[in-house]
Amino acid sequence: xxxxxxxxxGILAAIITIFVAYMAESxxxxxxxxPGAGAVFAIATMGFFIIWSNQTDNDDSDKKD
Numbered sequence: 001x002x003x004x005x006x007x008x009x010g011i012l013a014a015i016i017t018i019f020v021a022y023m024a025e026s027x028x029x030x031x032x033x034x035p036g037a038g039a040v041f042a043i044a045t046m047g048f049f050i051i052w053s054n055q056t057d058n059d060d061s062d063k064k065d
Contacts, residue, residue, distance in 0.1 A: 013049045020045045 025038030 009053075013046070017042050017045045017049070 021038035021042035024041035028034055028041075029037035
């Protein structure tokens with residue numbers, strides 16, 4: 001992945017994480033009286049993106065060999 005693509009993917013990951021955190025805090029945090037639900041879901045979302053990024057980087061390096 002080149003630098004421009006990595007930047008765009010990073011921006012999209014941040015936007016998606018903010019959206020997921022906001023929705024989780026709105027529905028789960030308020031509905032179930034669970035303060036901090038947005039933070040939990042934000043961490044889980046960014047964890048998904050980090051694992052996905054590492055996996056795709058490893059797949060790309062395997063194809064180059």
